[in-house]
Amino acid sequence: MPNGKPAGVRCIQLNEANMCRIFGQPERPLVCSDFKATIDVCGQTNQEAMWLITDLEQNT
Numbered sequence: 001m002p003n004g005k006p007a008g009v010r011c012i013q014l015n016e017a018n019m020c021r022i023f024g025q026p027e028r029p030l031v032c033s034d035f036k037a038t039i040d041v042c043g044q045t046n047q048e049a050m051w052l053i054t055d056l057e058q059n060t
């Protein structure tokens with residue numbers, strides 16, 4: 001996203017299946033490539049991930 005992705009805003013690169021459209025391509029932001037998904041941040045479902053990430057945002 002041109003000015004970065006604000007917290008809680010869906011990335012414009014996500015497709016309908018919640019897959020990154022630019023995965024593996026050079027324009028994918030480094031922060032995305034460096035992120036390592038863990039169960040404590042991502043949970044096991046999209047709903048859990050949203051809850052966990054929102055909680056992290058609000059408490060840090």
Ligand code: SF4
Pocket residue numbers: 005011012013014019020021022023028029032
């Ligand atoms: S990996 Fe990065 S660019 Fe791709 S959908 Fe997720 S936030 Fe967007």
